[in-house]
Amino acid sequence: MTSTEQSYKILVVDDEPDLEPLVLQRMRRHIRAGRYQFVFAHNGVEALEKLNEDDTIDMVLSDINMPQMDGLTLLEQIPKVDPNIRSVIISAYGDMKNIRTAMNRGAFDFVTKPVDFEDLQVTIDRTLRHMAEWRDALESRDKLVALQNELNVATGMQQSILPTKFPQNASYEVYGKMQAARNVGGDFFDVITLDEGRVGLAVADVSDKGVPAALFMMSSRTLLKGAAIGHALPGDVLQEVNDLLLEDNEGGMFVTVLYAVYDPATKEMTYSSGGHNSPLLVHADGTSKLLSLTDGVALGIVSGIPYGQNTVTLSPGDSVILYTDGVTEAMNADEEEFGLDPLMERFNANPPSDPEETTTVVFDAVNTFAGEMPQSDDITCLVLHCREEPS
Amino acid sequence: MEVATERQGDTLIAKTDGRIDGANAREFQSELESAINSNDGAVLLDMERLSYISSAGLRVILLMAKVLQARNAKFAICSLSASIREVFEISGFDKIISIHPSQAEALAAFKN
Numbered sequence: 035m036t037s038t039e040q041s042y043k044i045l046v047v048d049d050e051p052d053l054e055p056l057v058l059q060r061m062r063r064h065i066r067a068g069r070y071q072f073v074f075a076h077n078g079v080e081a082l083e084k085l086n087e088d089d090t091i092d093m094v095l096s097d098i099n100m101p102q103m104d105g106l107t108l109l110e111q112i113p114k115v116d117p118n119i120r121s122v123i124i125s126a127y128g129d130m131k132n133i134r135t136a137m138n139r140g141a142f143d144f145v146t147k148p149v150d151f152e153d154l155q156v157t158i159d160r161t162l163r164h165m166a167e168w169r170d171a172l173e174s175r176d177k178l179v180a181l182q183n184e185l186n187v188a189t190g191m192q193q194s195i196l197p198t199k200f201p202q203n204a205s206y207e208v209y210g211k212m213q214a215a216r217n218v219g220g221d222f223f224d225v226i227t228l229d230e231g232r233v234g235l236a237v238a239d240v241s242d243k244g245v246p247a248a249l250f251m252m253s254s255r256t257l258l259k260g261a262a263i264g265h266a267l268p269g270d271v272l273q274e275v276n277d278l279l280l281e282d283n284e285g286g287m288f289v290t291v292l293y294a295v296y297d298p299a300t301k302e303m304t305y306s307s308g309g310h311n312s313p314l315l316v317h318a319d320g321t322s323k324l325l326s327l328t329d330g331v332a333l334g335i336v337s338g339i340p341y342g343q344n345t346v347t348l349s350p351g352d353s354v355i356l357y358t359d360g361v362t363e364a365m366n367a368d369e370e371e372f373g374l375d376p377l378m379e380r381f382n383a384n385p386p387s388d389p390e391e392t393t394t395v396v397f398d399a400v401n402t403f404a405g406e407m408p409q410s411d412d413i414t415c416l417v418l419h420c421r422e423e424p425s
Numbered sequence: 426m427e428v429a430t431e432r433q434g435d436t437l438i439a440k441t442d443g444r445i446d447g448a449n450a451r452e453f454q455s456e457l458e459s460a461i462n463s464n465d466g467a468v469l470l471d472m473e474r475l476s477y478i479s480s481a482g483l484r485v486i487l488l489m490a491k492v493l494q495a496r497n498a499k500f501a502i503c504s505l506s507a508s509i510r511e512v513f514e515i516s517g518f519d520k521i522i523s524i525h526p527s528q529a530e531a532l533a534a535f536k537n
Contacts, residue, residue, distance in 0.1 A: 215447070220480070241484040243447050286488045290480065290516055309516035331517030332480075335487060359480070359512075369476070371508070410446050411479060 042162050043071045043088070047081040047096040047108065048124070053149075060151040070158070078103025078111070085115045093161055094121040095154075098132050106132065109139040120165045122157055124149060127229060130264030134278075137256055144256075146263065153227070156199055163194035164252070188248035189214050195255050197225050200389075201233060203421075205298040208235065209389035210416035213360075213397060213409070220247050220289070221358045221412035222255055226262045231298055234262040234271075237310070237356040237416050238291040241332075250287045254279065254333070258293065268293045268306035269341035272330060276308065276341070279334040288334035292356050296348075296418055303354060303418070306343040308333040311359055314374060318351025318422070320385040322378045325354075348420040353386040355396070360413035364400045372403050389417035428456040435466035436535060438528065442474035445482030454485040461489075466498055467535045471528055473504035478512055490522055503531040 046057055054074045064070045073091065075081040077100040085091055094112060098105040105123060112119050123136040123144040133144055142161050145154050167190040192214060200208045210223045220240030228234050236258055240251045254275065261274040271293055279289070292313060294305035305313060305325070309332030316322040330341040348354070355377075364372040376399055386392035396415045426443040439460055445453050461468055468489065472478075486502070493500040501523040505513065513519045525531035 239480055241480040242450075243481070286484060286491060288480075288484065288487065307515075309518070311515055327515070329517065329520075331520055332483075335517075336521060363477070363479070365477075371477075410448065 040166075041068050041071060042092045043073065043090050044093045044095060044158065045073050045075060045081060045084055045091050047075045047078065047094060047100070047105065049076050049097065049100040053097075056149075056151075061155070064155075077101050078105065078108035081108055082111055082115065085112065085119070089116065091116075091119065092165060093158070094119060095124065095158070096121060097124045098126075098129075098136070106135055106139060109136060109141055113140060118165065118169060120161050120168075122161055128263055130260065133260045133263070137253075137260060142252075142256070144260070152199070156197070159198075160194055164191060167191045167194055185244060188243065188245050191245075191248040192220075192222060192251060195222055195224075195252060197223070200225060201227065203298065205421055206233075206296065207389045207419045207421065208233065208417065209393050210237075210414070211393045211397065212412060212414040215360070215409045215412050220251060221360060221414040222251055223356070223414050223416045224255055224258065225416075226259055228262065228295065233296050233298075234268075234293065235296065235356060235416055235418060236262075236291060236293045237358055237414050238289050239310070239358045239360075239412070239414075240287060240289045242285070242287050246285055247287060250279075250283075250285070250289070250334075254289045254291075258291065262293070262295075266295075267343055268295050268304055269328065269330075269343040272306050272308045272333060272341040273339070276333040276335075276339070277337055280337040283334050288332040290332045290358075294354070294356065294418075298420075301348045301420060302345050303348055304343050304345040306330060306341050308341060311357060311362060314355040314357070314377070315346065315348075316353045316355065316378075316381045316386055317349065318385055320382040322381055324374070350420055350422045351385070351387070352420045353381075353389070353392060354418045355386075355392065356416040356418075357396070358412065358414040360409075360411040361396065361400055361415060363411065364404045364413065365407055365410065366403055366405055367407055372400055376403065386417070386419065389419045392417045392419070426453060428453065428460060430460045432465075433532065435464065436532065437461055437465045437468045438471060439468065440471040440474065442476075444477040445475065445485070446477065446479040447481040450479070450481035450485050453482060454488065457485065457489055461493075463496075468493055468498065468500050469528065469531050469535070470500075470502040471504050472502055472506070472509055475506070475509055478509055480516070483512070483516055483518055486518070486522065499535050501525055501531045501534065503528050 226234035292310040
């Protein structure tokens, strides 16, 4: 479907002169390999000229504050040139107002200053993958191909928004994975780098399948990332995402989300549920418990409602497992549900110590349990492990 | 999954059995839509024999609730098994949709 060997052209718009040499230097391997081509403009007016001259530009990466025409105005103009171009905004950290405006004007994603080039690279890849999927979606709509193709496209879009890199850290580790069901699906997860060393962790389940649901999933993810940077409390994050989703939700879609913020300095994890399953806390000795749920409604249904939060302090060696109902509701041939007990028993015998391995244990256990039964829902698992202190 | 319906006065009672998941949620939606008449004053979904409902099924219920609310018709569900009830509680749907232990209690609540 999508060839990663394809070459993409990216227009970088910034009035500050130091970004151009930095991009060329940091991205030199991709440029040499022919994967990316960069063109540069120094304000919105110049950017529009470049876009009008060159119809092979795939993506725009733009600063917000610029002379003559700023990035937000540029965002409004880009679809008039080519509605298939995807834009990513460079914003100041925590500048929720501009990030929101940018997203309302169709920005696909954003990166914060100072630009972390590894993060930028991941964001560019994700955006380009999404764009390729989107073009496929448009083509298949033109040809009126079967629902199955639409679902393939939706699954591709779904995969394109998942993180592929996880934070490596002296005090904690994170790993996540999503296994898409063949026909149905709406799960996603995200790992969001926050200020002061904190990290945001989210797992979510969108209520429908197909391209509209995939688009709803995209906006949920972007809104969540934006809100996560704008608010310290997980409940406030969910409240904001809920209200923003309701501004434009004709399809009656909703998304359940478990959003947690972990602060390695205090080892406190604060979490909020928007109609989602409780996280499972597993201690170093193998004992485990379900964390008590905050009673929030799934997002996208009722506006203006508050979301609460709970805080738990982790001990070294603890793991927190976030998951979707694809895990607990996996079914075997006898129509029994998997639940969580088999996992708790397994962890009791072998306490988890490595998040990637823990994720594998979860998926293997669910898949073995389900046996020959077809997977009826996406399965997602995101694990946070608080490392043992060196003795 | 089958939807069986009966009427008591201006109330439509729809009984659903089996599983509602992403694979048949659309079928569930169209069966409900064709069963509900525009002059039904209330709709009750009896879930006594439902074994499983996924979020795709919850979405159909949410859509029905919105459609009925928009024309001032009443809507409730009843007779949930423990596992189905848990799905409604975790998703927060128990806060936005009236849930009753039995048909009789739901029908009594409609009269108020």
